[in-house]
Amino acid sequence: xxxxxxxxxxxxxxxxxxxxxxxxxxxxxxxxxxxxxxxxxxxxxxxxxxxxxxxxxxxxxxxxxxxxxxxxxxxxxxxxxxxxxxxxxxxxxxxxxxxxxxxxxxxxxxxxxxxxxxxxxxxxxxxxxxxxxxxxxxxxxxxxxxxxxxxxxxxxxxx
Amino acid sequence: xxxxxxxxxxxxxxxxxxxxxxxxxxxxxxxxxxxxxxxxxxxxxxxxxxxxxxxxxxxxxxxxxxxxxxxxxxxxxxxxxxxxxxxxxxxxxxxxxxxxxxxxxxxxxxxxxxxxxxxxxxxxxxxxxxxxxxxxxxxxxxxxxxxxxxxxxxxxxxxxxxxxxxxxxxxxxxxxxxxxxxxxxxxxxxxxxxxxxxxxxxxxxxxxxxxxxxxxxxxxxxxxxxxxxxxxxxxxxxxxxxxxxxxxxxxxxxxxxxxxxxxxxxxxxxxxxxxxxxxxxxxxxxxxxxxxxxxxxxxx
Numbered sequence: 001x002x003x004x005x006x007x008x009x010x011x012x013x014x015x016x017x018x019x020x021x022x023x024x025x026x027x028x029x030x031x032x033x034x035x036x037x038x039x040x041x042x043x044x045x046x047x048x049x050x051x052x053x054x055x056x057x058x059x060x061x062x063x064x065x066x067x068x069x070x071x072x073x074x075x076x077x078x079x080x081x082x083x084x085x086x087x088x089x090x091x092x093x094x095x096x097x098x099x100x101x102x103x104x105x106x107x108x109x110x111x112x113x114x115x116x117x118x119x120x121x122x123x124x125x126x127x128x129x130x131x132x133x134x135x136x137x138x139x140x141x142x143x144x145x146x147x148x149x150x151x152x153x154x155x156x157x158x159x
Numbered sequence: 160x161x162x163x164x165x166x167x168x169x170x171x172x173x174x175x176x177x178x179x180x181x182x183x184x185x186x187x188x189x190x191x192x193x194x195x196x197x198x199x200x201x202x203x204x205x206x207x208x209x210x211x212x213x214x215x216x217x218x219x220x221x222x223x224x225x226x227x228x229x230x231x232x233x234x235x236x237x238x239x240x241x242x243x244x245x246x247x248x249x250x251x252x253x254x255x256x257x258x259x260x261x262x263x264x265x266x267x268x269x270x271x272x273x274x275x276x277x278x279x280x281x282x283x284x285x286x287x288x289x290x291x292x293x294x295x296x297x298x299x300x301x302x303x304x305x306x307x308x309x310x311x312x313x314x315x316x317x318x319x320x321x322x323x324x325x326x327x328x329x330x331x332x333x334x335x336x337x338x339x340x341x342x343x344x345x346x347x348x349x350x351x352x353x354x355x356x357x358x359x360x361x362x363x364x365x366x367x368x369x370x371x372x373x374x375x376x377x378x379x380x381x382x383x384x385x386x387x388x389x390x391x392x393x394x395x396x397x398x399x400x401x402x403x404x405x406x407x408x409x410x411x412x413x414x415x416x417x418x419x420x421x422x423x424x425x426x427x428x429x430x431x432x433x434x435x436x437x438x439x440x441x442x443x444x445x446x447x448x449x450x451x452x453x454x455x456x457x458x459x
Binding site for chain 2: 006007009010011013014017020021024025026027028032034035036037038041044045048111112114115118119
């Protein structure tokens with residue numbers, strides 16, 4: 001495969017900003033479409049900074065691409081940066097639906113993810129790369145016992 | 160000569176795909192052959208290929224992997240080359256990626272030292288490439304060669320340089336020059352007189368180690384210049400769908416638009432005040448108001 005200038009740009013972007021690199025070269029939406037920033041340029045700074053900032057609170061409208069960003073954040077931090085990532089959703093059933101509809105298809109279909117996913121795991125926890133992915137329902141206190149996490153994403157906080 | 164080639168081909172026959180052997184089963188067999196005999200793991204193959212371990216176990220028995228692998232001396236190297244050759248036969252990017260990841264996983268976790276050494280030598284362009292074309296068919300090139308293989312004229316030049324410049328006297332002189340250069344870099348860095356960086360040191364250290372016979376494994380001269388070539392998912396998808404040249408070019412064009420937007424935003428973001436500075440600025444603005452309020456309260 002010959003090298004094109006945009007491949008070199010992509011390499012450099014991937015090296016400097018791993019999450020943007022992941023979005024452009026590996027990740028895809030549930031509908032199997034590539035991630036684009038053309039219609040959502042406001043996401044670029046978030047993709048750039050999220051792997052390095054300590055914390056952030058976001059109040060947002062629906063369909064802004066933030067959940068997709070969060071999915072990529074936990075996959076990248078776990079699979080490539082070897083971190084333990086916890087993703088909290090308001091309820092147990094919402095957690096199950098989220099994992100089955102948005103996470104499992106990716107781990108099953110994207111070769112780079114598939115390689116890092118050690119089997120399908122279960123809905124609540126998966127080993128991914130050298131890190132782990134934990135999916136918790138905030139209405140089940142037992143989920144929050146006996147676990148530690150380097151990165152915590154709390155989604156749908158207001159529900 | 161052709162007899163030799165025939166005998167080589169015959170000796171590799173056990174590693175060839177059987178007529179009734181499915182592609183996936185054959186790839187697993189080759190990955191299995193690549194592994195160190197005492198470390199062979201079906202679980203690793205299952206993990207790397209995403210295929211069921213029990214199925215792979217069935218294939219192992221059904222297609223007589225142990226016998227076939229044992230019949231070929233150095234089967235691990237041959238298996239690696241056969242796998243690489245097969246990668247070029249597939250148009251399906253996912254299949255190719257899976258094969259690549261399988262090879263990487265085996266090389267990383269349980270390849271025998273001889274195979275790892277072979278790959279390292281090939282990466283350095285040191286593996287003997289002077290065999291005839293028929294034998295070369297089993298020697299697929301690395302997918303991402305780090306250094307291009309040496310050309311014959313380069314090898315002759317190497318001999319010329321060795322004979323002329325690597326005499327005892329000259330080697331001592333060269334070592335002294337390298338030491339001098341390193342001291343110069345250290346001094347220059349200390350005084351800030353010359354723009355040099357730590358990246359300038361590894362080539363000198365490696366040259367010195369080569370001349371003095373010290374180990375060079377831990378000196379990575381190329382690390383700073385190696386660039387991984389990546390392709391966007393958009394372009395991969397266009398290729399995977401068997402897109403026309405125009406569709407692939409369109410995908411590349413869309414990539415460039417995206418990259419332009421990203422670089423634009425990142426460039427602008429560098430001009431934005433860092434968040435801590437914003438907070439300090441805001442606190443400074445708020446503080447006098449607080450003072451004012453307090454004084455008003457006191458007056459009241």
